[in-house]
Amino acid sequence: MFSWCTDPDTLEGLAWLSCYLTTGKHMAFYRSFGTVMVLLLVTAPVALAFGFAGAMAARSHFAPLRWLGKGYTAVVRGVPDIAFFLFFVIALDQGIEYLRHRIKCPDWSEPIRQGNDFVVCPAAKMPLSSAPQWVHETYGFALAVITFAIVFGAFAANVLYGGMRAVPRAQMETAEAYGMSRRQAFWRIMVPQMWVYALPGLGNLWMILIKATPLLFLLGVEDIVYWARELGGSKTSAFTYPHPDWRLYYFLALLVFYLLLTRVSEIVLDRLMARLTHGQATSGAKSGGRAADKGLAI
Amino acid sequence: MKKLVLTAAALAMSAGMALAGSHATTVRMGTEGAYPPYNFINDAGEVDGFERELGDELCKRAELTCEWVTNDWDSIIPNLVSGNYDTIIAGMSITPERDEVIDFTQEYIPGSPSAYVALSDDVDTTGGVIAAQTATIQAGYVADSGATLVEFATADETIAAVRNGEADAVLADKDFLAPIVAESNGELKFVGDDVVIGGGVGMGVRESDTELKEKFNAAIQSMKDDGSLNALIRKWFGEDAQTF
Numbered sequence: 001m002f003s004w005c006t007d008p009d010t011l012e013g014l015a016w017l018s019c020y021l022t023t024g025k026h027m028a029f030y031r032s033f034g035t036v037m038v039l040l041l042v043t044a045p046v047a048l049a050f051g052f053a054g055a056m057a058a059r060s061h062f063a064p065l066r067w068l069g070k071g072y073t074a075v076v077r078g079v080p081d082i083a084f085f086l087f088f089v090i091a092l093d094q095g096i097e098y099l100r101h102r103i104k105c106p107d108w109s110e111p112i113r114q115g116n117d118f119v120v121c122p123a124a125k126m127p128l129s130s131a132p133q134w135v136h137e138t139y140g141f142a143l144a145v146i147t148f149a150i151v152f153g154a155f156a157a158n159v160l161y162g163g164m165r166a167v168p169r170a171q172m173e174t175a176e177a178y179g180m181s182r183r184q185a186f187w188r189i190m191v192p193q194m195w196v197y198a199l200p201g202l203g204n205l206w207m208i209l210i211k212a213t214p215l216l217f218l219l220g221v222e223d224i225v226y227w228a229r230e231l232g233g234s235k236t237s238a239f240t241y242p243h244p245d246w247r248l249y250y251f252l253a254l255l256v257f258y259l260l261l262t263r264v265s266e267i268v269l270d271r272l273m274a275r276l277t278h279g280q281a282t283s284g285a286k287s288g289g290r291a292a293d294k295g296l297a298i
Numbered sequence: 299m300k301k302l303v304l305t306a307a308a309l310a311m312s313a314g315m316a317l318a319g320s321h322a323t324t325v326r327m328g329t330e331g332a333y334p335p336y337n338f339i340n341d342a343g344e345v346d347g348f349e350r351e352l353g354d355e356l357c358k359r360a361e362l363t364c365e366w367v368t369n370d371w372d373s374i375i376p377n378l379v380s381g382n383y384d385t386i387i388a389g390m391s392i393t394p395e396r397d398e399v400i401d402f403t404q405e406y407i408p409g410s411p412s413a414y415v416a417l418s419d420d421v422d423t424t425g426g427v428i429a430a431q432t433a434t435i436q437a438g439y440v441a442d443s444g445a446t447l448v449e450f451a452t453a454d455e456t457i458a459a460v461r462n463g464e465a466d467a468v469l470a471d472k473d474f475l476a477p478i479v480a481e482s483n484g485e486l487k488f489v490g491d492d493v494v495i496g497g498g499v500g501m502g503v504r505e506s507d508t509e510l511k512e513k514f515n516a517a518i519q520s521m522k523d524d525g526s527l528n529a530l531i532r533k534w535f536g537e538d539a540q541t542f
Contacts (some may be wrong), residue, residue: 024342060440090380097381114506116399118380125381130324133365218367220377230332230339233454234475240341245458 008240020241029227033257036213036224043148043209048202050153055160069157076154081212088147089219093126100124130140139222144219148209155205163198164190194277203269210261228254323508324363327353328383331368332452333474335534336389339368348534349387352406355526359517372451376400378502384510386502387516389471391435393496401505403514405498406527408540412436414474416460416467416489423490429456429465435496436469442444460486473535 004011005019020026057069076084097120101112105121110118122128127135167190175185216223232247329337337464345366350480357364367383378386378400385496391409392402412435414423430437432449440447447467450456457478459465468475472492479486501518503511521527528541 022342025339028343039416094380102510116379117504117506119504119506120381129384130363133367136367219316229452233332233452234457234478236334236481238338238347238477242481245454245461 016241018244025227025231028222029224029231032222032224032227035221036216039141039145039148039212039216040212042145042153044206046145046149047205047209049150050149051156051158051160054153055155055164058161059164071147073154073157073161076151077158081151081215082218084148084151085218086271088150089143092143092146094118096126097124100126123286141221144216144221147219148212148215151207152205152212155208156202159201160194160198161206162201162261163194163196166197167193196209199269199273199276203265203273206265206269210258210265224254224257234235260289303360309322321375325357325364325385326367326383327357328367328369328374328378328386328388329353330371330374330388332350332371333389335477335514336471347532348530349389351534352367352521352527353387353465355530356514356517356519359520364511370451372433374500379504381504384503384507385514389474389499391496391500392498392500394437396502399505400502401507401511402500402502403511404518405500406518406521407499407531408542409494409496409498410540411440411472411492411494412469413472413488413492414467414469414488414490415457415479417486419487419489421466421489423467427464429459429468430470431456434470435488436471439493439495440469451486458484472541475535 002018002022004015008016008019033181054069054072057065058073060066060234062071097118098112101108101120101124104123108121110119112118127139171189171193172185175189176182180188214225216224217225228250231249232245232250234245235242320449329345329349331337331339333347335347337345337347337349344350345368350366353364363418369377369383371388374386374388374390375396377383386400390402392394392405394455396402414421414428422445426445427448428440428443428445429448429450430440431453432451437449445521446461450459452471453474454470456465456470460468472488475488479488501514503514518527521530522542531539531541
């Protein structure tokens with residue numbers, strides 16, 4: 001990185017540190033903070049969409065759709081995140097490959113399950129084994145996003161369902177008295193008003209989502225926890241920059257990062273709440289936000 | 299001139315096709331990347347170590363295009379079996395238990411001893427608390443030896459456990475421990491006798507992948523025959539390392 005870094009063995013103090021902190025491996029560590037932020041920014045809207053669809057389904061007058069909506073929240077909310085993550089990602093990956101195998105290699109005669117092996121034809125591999133490494137990493141990341149969205153969508157569905165029910169019944173009755181159809185009343189009266197009831201619960205979910213991002217590590221995505229452990233471990237002179245066990249410092253950096261992220265989120269959410277409840281006589285206004293927080297907490 | 303251009307175009311095309319052809323057989327090499335000097339992630343962020351050099355040479359001899367992938371030790375066999383990569387080249391000893399789930403090529407490192415490392419000499423290796431990496435032959439050995447086994451996900455954490463007193467000693471491959479002991483300024487030392495557990499180290503492949511296994515078997519054999527494998531072992535594990 002710097003001109004003085006050509007011979008690290010001769011360096012000391014700050015010069016050594018400046019070179020050490022700019023190795024290719026550290027750059028990957030810094031990039032992984034971006035991975036976490038991208039995960040958050042992509043997952044939050046997708047999870048919200050899942051949640052909205054789930055809440056709408058749960059309110060449906062069509063029984064099978066209602067069962068689907070209620071079943072989705074009940075099943076996903078009732079299974080530990082880690083168990084769901086470990087199961088679902090493998091199941092999804094093998095499911096995709098199985099479908100591709102069926103479509104792309106109809107003439108394949110060998111069984112897919114050979115003892116312990118899961119073997120599909122090379123053309124059905126997802127991604128293809130010849131694809132460059134970044135494609136594999138993006139695919140793994142996409143699987144993680146889908147899994148996160150499904151898990152947090154179930155919680156969001158419950159929060160939004162509660163938010164919809166919290167809109168005063170009189171509002172809907174008035175809308176119907178004005179001649180609005182059920183659909184019109186839902187989109188024009190209920191949806192704009194429910195956010196204020198749902199926001200404390202959604203804010204909670206956002207915080208939990210931030211704290212759940214280290215689960216990426218479990219899915220084999222090289223996130224900040226992976227790199228912190230990898231970089232922090234003691235290094236012998238097989239490495240260019242040998243050092244003793246520094247995991248404490250690396251994990252401390254992660255701690256500070258997460259605290260900063262959650263603190264900034266809190267400030268933004270409080271402002272958003274203040275703006276949404278401005279001039280409204282709802283329980284969300286003023287200090288009521290905290291009470292609603294508990295009422296709708298997952 | 300025109301002919302030259304045509305020839306060049308034809309060459310470029312055939313090169314492109316050759317490239318496409320070789321791409322179809324990319325072999326993904328799965329390793330742990332946390333077990334120096336066998337395999338580790340170097341400061342540039344790339345897989346490095348004895349197995350990186352060996353694997354690249356084997357791929358060259360077998361005329362395969364190889365790509366390196368890292369995976370946690372704990373789930374390295376399940377992810378091979380489900381097809382996330384095609385080989386395991388991660389200092390994995392050949393044992394009957396593993397051989398039931400996956401297949402191994404012939405050994406590329408002869409059976410090398412494991413050793414105990416502790417802070418002091420008076421450690422009871424059969425009754426104390428011994429650290430080992432999860433799902434290793436050493437962990438199995440400690441469990442059977444009567445000592446209390448504490449397992450860790452990475453080999454580095456087993457050393458840290460001994461340093462901070464969580465475990466009395468660690469059992470691991472001697473080749474992995476030797477540089478750590480040598481550079482600890484006398485803090486860590488080998489205790490007790492070396493133990494020989496399991497056989498040599500081989501590459502793991504799916505049981506259904508016999509063709510790939512045979513290719514690597516042939517490549518390993520050719521490196522054994524011309525002595526380059528022994529040279530590589532001496533380079534990474536020292537002059538005293540066991541060779542073929």
